[in-house]
Amino acid sequence: MTYRTQNVAFPYFVVALLLFGLQVIVGLWLAINYFFTVPQDVVNVFSFATARAMHTNLAVLWLLLGFMGSTFYMVPEETESELAWPKLAVAQLVILSLTGVTALVGFLFGWTQGRPLLEIPFTLDVVIVIGVLMFLANIGTTMIRAKRWTATQGSLLAGLVFLALMYLFGMPFYKNLAVDWYYWWWVIHLWVEGAWELIAAALTAFILMKLTGVDRKVVEKWLYVELGLFLFTGIAGTGHHYYWLGAPKYWLWVGGIFSALEPLPILLMVVDTLRDVRKRTKPLEPKLTWVYLIGMIILHFIGAGLFGFAHTLPGINYYTHGSQVTVSHGHLAFFGAYVLLNLTFFYFAIPRLKGLPGNNYDERAGHWGFWMMSLGVVGMSLAFAVAGVLQSYLERMMGQSYMLSQEPIRFWMFVVFLHGLIVVAGVFITIKHLLTLKPAPAGAGGGAGS
Numbered sequence: 001m002t003y004r005t006q007n008v009a010f011p012y013f014v015v016a017l018l019l020f021g022l023q024v025i026v027g028l029w030l031a032i033n034y035f036f037t038v039p040q041d042v043v044n045v046f047s048f049a050t051a052r053a054m055h056t057n058l059a060v061l062w063l064l065l066g067f068m069g070s071t072f073y074m075v076p077e078e079t080e081s082e083l084a085w086p087k088l089a090v091a092q093l094v095i096l097s098l099t100g101v102t103a104l105v106g107f108l109f110g111w112t113q114g115r116p117l118l119e120i121p122f123t124l125d126v127v128i129v130i131g132v133l134m135f136l137a138n139i140g141t142t143m144i145r146a147k148r149w150t151a152t153q154g155s156l157l158a159g160l161v162f163l164a165l166m167y168l169f170g171m172p173f174y175k176n177l178a179v180d181w182y183y184w185w186w187v188i189h190l191w192v193e194g195a196w197e198l199i200a201a202a203l204t205a206f207i208l209m210k211l212t213g214v215d216r217k218v219v220e221k222w223l224y225v226e227l228g229l230f231l232f233t234g235i236a237g238t239g240h241h242y243y244w245l246g247a248p249k250y251w252l253w254v255g256g257i258f259s260a261l262e263p264l265p266i267l268l269m270v271v272d273t274l275r276d277v278r279k280r281t282k283p284l285e286p287k288l289t290w291v292y293l294i295g296m297i298i299l300h301f302i303g304a305g306l307f308g309f310a311h312t313l314p315g316i317n318y319y320t321h322g323s324q325v326t327v328s329h330g331h332l333a334f335f336g337a338y339v340l341l342n343l344t345f346f347y348f349a350i351p352r353l354k355g356l357p358g359n360n361y362d363e364r365a366g367h368w369g370f371w372m373m374s375l376g377v378v379g380m381s382l383a384f385a386v387a388g389v390l391q392s393y394l395e396r397m398m399g400q401s402y403m404l405s406q407e408p409i410r411f412w413m414f415v416v417f418l419h420g421l422i423v424v425a426g427v428f429i430t431i432k433h434l435l436t437l438k439p440a441p442a443g444a445g446g447g448a449g450s
C-alpha cells in the first residue's frame, strides 16, 4: 500500500465478506424448500419469496460493496494521489450497510416492491442513490483533481457511472407490466452484461499490471478492444430478454444475434489475461492469488459465455425460459465473474493493506476455501441444469403442470443442497482466512511486486 487513504477499502471488504456468508446460508434454505415440504407455520413467517429476495439482494449488495472497496483501493494508485474525502467514504459505507439491513428486515414484514432482484422499496432506493452519488463524487473529484487519466481508471469510472444511471430505470413502477419488465432488464442485464463487465475489465487490468509487471500499454490496448466489444454485443444483446414479454418481434433477431456474440469479449479477456501472465516479469507468488485470477477468468467464460450461450437463441429459450436452466447459468456466471473477481481483489489488496512482508501470506487454508467454493458451485450449477432440462421437457414438451413436473426435480434439488453445504463450508473458510491473513511461514518465496 502506497497511499494512506487506501485503508478505507478494508472495512468495505469486511462488510462484503460477512454479507456473503449470510447470503449463502439463506441459499441453503431456498434449496431445502425445493425438496422438503416446509410446515405452513414456518412458511407464514419466512417464505421462499422472502428468503429469495434476501439471497439475491444480499448478493448484489455485497458484490457492489466489494467493487466500491476495490475502487477506493485502486484509484489512489492510478491517480497517484490520496482520495478526496476518506471520511465521506466511511459515511457512505455506514449509510449503504444500514439501508441494506433495513431492506432485509423490511422484506420479513412484506415491505417490498415485488420485482425479483429489485425488491427494495422506492424510499430506500432514494437513500441508495444518495450513497452512490457520494461515492461517484468522491471518486470523480479524486480523479479530476489528480489530472492523471489512464484507460484503466477511465473504464472503471465509465462502468460505475453507467451502473448508477441504469439503477434509476428500475426505481419507478410502470403500470403496464410489459413496460415494467422492459426496464427491469435495463438494470439486470445492462448491469451484469454491461456496466459490471467494464468494472471487471478495469479491475482485472489493474491487478494484472501490478502482479505481472507487464507494460501498461499492452494491457490497456486490449482493454479498449474488450470494452468496445462488451458494449457492442451487450447493449443490443439485451434483446435476449425481450423474446416473450410483449416487445416487437424484431427483438428475436436482434437479441439472438447480438447476445450470441457476447461470449467473444469474455473469451478475449481469457486470452489477454493468459498472455499477460505468460509475459510476466514477476514471480508467481503467492500462488493462491493466481489460482483465484485464473479460476475467475475460466469460470467467468464457462458460466457467462458458455452457459449463457446455451439458452440465448430464441429457439432454445422458448423451452428453457425462466426454468432452473436459467438458475444454473445465473449461479455459475455470478460466481465465476463477480464473486471470484471480488475475492481475487481482496487476496491482492489485503496483504498490501496489512503491510505483510513481500505482499506474501500464509496460503494454506485459502486453497481449501477456493476449491470447496468453486467445485461446490460448479456441482450445484450442474444439478440445477439437470433439474432445468427435466423441467423444460416435462412442462414445455409434455405439457405437464408446474407442480407435477416438480416431483422428479426434488432429487436434483437435494443434490443442489448437498453441494451448497460444501459451498457454505468453503465460504466460511475463505472469510476466516481473508480476515486473519498471516505472514507467509519462513522459507516461503519473495512475493510479487508493488
Ligand code: HEM
Binding pocket: 116, 188, 192, 193, 240, 241, 259, 260, 262, 263, 304, 305, 307, 308, 309, 310, 311, 312, 313, 317, 320, 321, 322, 323, 326, 327, 329, 330, 331, 333, 334, 337, 338
Ligand atoms: C457475468 C455475466 C452474466 C451474469 C452474472 C448473468 C446472470 C444472469 C441471471 C442472474 C439471469 C436470471 C435473471 C432472472 O430471470 O431472474 C440471467 C438470465 C439470462 N442470461 Fe445471463 N448472465 C451473464 C451473462 C450472460 C451472457 C454472456 C449470456 C449470453 C451469451 C447470457 C444469457 C442469458 C439469458 C438468455 C438469460 C435469460 C434466461 C431466461 O430466459 O430465463 N447471460 N443471467
Ligand code: HEM
Binding pocket: 023, 024, 025, 027, 028, 030, 031, 052, 055, 056, 059, 116, 326, 327, 330, 331, 334, 335, 339, 416, 417, 419, 420, 421, 423, 424
Ligand atoms: C450455498 C450456496 C447456494 C445455494 C444452495 C443457492 C440456492 C439458490 C436457490 C435454490 C435459488 C432459487 C432459484 C429459484 O428461484 O428457483 C437461488 C437463486 C439465486 N441465487 Fe443462489 N444459491 C447459493 C449461492 C449463490 C451465490 C454464491 C450467488 C452469487 C453471488 C447466488 C446468486 C443467486 C441468484 C442471482 C439467484 C436468482 C437466480 C435467477 O433469478 O435465475 N447464489 N439460489
Ligand SMILES: [Fe+2]
Binding pocket: 189, 193, 237, 238, 240, 241
Ligand atoms: Fe442478459
